[in-house]
Amino acid sequence: MASAQATIPTGPDVGETVPTFEASDHLGRTQTLSSLQGKNGLLLIFSRSVDW
Amino acid sequence: MQLERKRKELEEQGIGVAALTYDPAETLATFAERVDIGYPLLSDPGSEIIKRFGILNESVPTDHQFYGIPHPGEYWLDADGRVTAKFFEQSHQDRFTAGRTLVRLFDAEAGPSATRIETQHLTATAWASDEEVRGGNRIALVVDLELPEKMHVYAPSVEGYIPIDWQAEDVEGLDYFAVEYPEAQMLRLDAINETVPVYEGSLRLIRDVRLGQPDDLAHLVENGRVTLRGKLRYQACDDKVCYLPQTIDLEWTLGLESHDRMRVE
Numbered sequence: 001m002a003s004a005q006a007t008i009p010t011g012p013d014v015g016e017t018v019p020t021f022e023a024s025d026h027l028g029r030t031q032t033l034s035s036l037q038g039k040n041g042l043l044l045i046f047s048r049s050v051d052w
Numbered sequence: 053m054q055l056e057r058k059r060k061e062l063e064e065q066g067i068g069v070a071a072l073t074y075d076p077a078e079t080l081a082t083f084a085e086r087v088d089i090g091y092p093l094l095s096d097p098g099s100e101i102i103k104r105f106g107i108l109n110e111s112v113p114t115d116h117q118f119y120g121i122p123h124p125g126e127y128w129l130d131a132d133g134r135v136t137a138k139f140f141e142q143s144h145q146d147r148f149t150a151g152r153t154l155v156r157l158f159d160a161e162a163g164p165s166a167t168r169i170e171t172q173h174l175t176a177t178a179w180a181s182d183e184e185v186r187g188g189n190r191i192a193l194v195v196d197l198e199l200p201e202k203m204h205v206y207a208p209s210v211e212g213y214i215p216i217d218w219q220a221e222d223v224e225g226l227d228y229f230a231v232e233y234p235e236a237q238m239l240r241l242d243a244i245n246e247t248v249p250v251y252e253g254s255l256r257l258i259r260d261v262r263l264g265q266p267d268d269l270a271h272l273v274e275n276g277r278v279t280l281r282g283k284l285r286y287q288a289c290d291d292k293v294c295y296l297p298q299t300i301d302l303e304w305t306l307g308l309e310s311h312d313r314m315r316v317e
Contacts, residue, residue, distance in 0.1 A: 008109075008123045008140060009106055009107055009123065010107060010123065010125060010138060010140040011105040011106045011107045011125075011127070011138070012105065012106075012127070012135050012138075013135060013138075014135050014136065014137060014138065015134060015135065016134065016135055017132065017133045017134050017135075018105065018127060018129060018133050018134075018135065019101075019104045019105060021101045021104065023072065023094040023095055023096055023101060024077045024094070024095050025070075025077070025080070025092035025093055025094050025095065026077060026080035026081045026083070026084045026089075026092065026093040026095070027081070027084075027092075028077060028081075029092070031070065031092055031094060033129070033133050036068050036070045036092060037067075037068045037129065037131060037133075038062075038063070038065075038066040038067050038068040039066040039131060040065055040066035040067050040130070040131060041066070041067050041068070041128065041129045041130040041131050041136070042067060042068040042069070042070065042127075042128075042129045043062060043067055043068070043069045043070075043126060043127070043128055043129075043150065044070055044071075044072065044126065044127045044129060045069075045070070045071040045072065045125075045126040046071075046072050046073075046102065046105070046107060046122040046123075046124055046125055046126065047071055047072070047073050047122075047124055048073065048118070048121045048122070048124055049073050049074065049075055049118070049121065050073055050075055050079060050080060050083040050093070051075065051079060051083075
């Protein structure tokens with residue numbers, strides 16, 4: 001592991017809106033931000049792979 | 053799966069949950085069956101969404117088996133799709149838990165494993181943001197204090213009195229972060245013509261602790277559980293009398309999950 005690595009990119013900052021997206025989920029349903037979020041928002045997790 | 057346990061709390065807060073990987077939908081379907089996940093796993097083959105978010109891990113060569121993985125992390129979004137918080141692993145060591153975020157962003161309540169201590173001056177309830185942890189997790193430890201009417205304790209900035217102080221144990225395998233104390237109230241002591249920073253009523257103290265990797269924690273583990281200890285020192289006074297400073301022992305016992313190799317939580 002590099003001892004002094006550059007800060008990694010982390011995408012949209014606090015206060016910014018995230019890009020729109022559309023994706024199939026594991027049950028074959030098409031999902032967007034609107035379909036996923038609750039009335040108070042969403043926790044969106046980016047993971048490496050379920051086969052990791 | 054840690055997050056699955058928190059999902060009910062998130063639901064109660066009106067917060068949806070979804071995880072995204074570059075796996076094909078079929079792979080996610082097989083995984084979801086095996087692991088019993090109750091929230092959507094989104095398929096992003098080709099990593100288009102990962103790239104659109106700007107979090108593609110570009111240190112992985114394009115011909116590598118794992119090309120397309122993101123820098124793993126999470127966004128907490130409000131109802132307008134605006135980021136309210138985000139947590140990304142800057143190193144392989146930092147894994148914030150959802151429980152910790154719930155405590156810090158959403159004013160969570162003490163869990164079932166909370167321990168309560170009553171002294172003649174106050175009640176202290178010690179609890180952790182997560183009941184089950186894994187090596188590398190960064191969680192929040194909480195001490196909720198309730199003082200009876202007319203009782204106060206002294207805030208850290210006070211002079212001439214013993215300030216409240218939460219001391220963590222110095223133990224290998226645990227990295228404690230600074231305590232966050234709430235803002236003090238200024239109390240006028242007419243009898244001695246002084247104004248002092250105090251806490252009255254209810255207050256919450258929070259500090260993060262990062263658990264080391266399994267090897268570093270091993271010496272702390274008993275029957276699959278790890279106990280964290282601390283001491284709370286304070287001096288209490290009411291409207292008539294100042295009491296002798298007290299030190300109470302605090303304890304948090306956490307279940308240690310074995311390392312599941314699956315990364316989706």
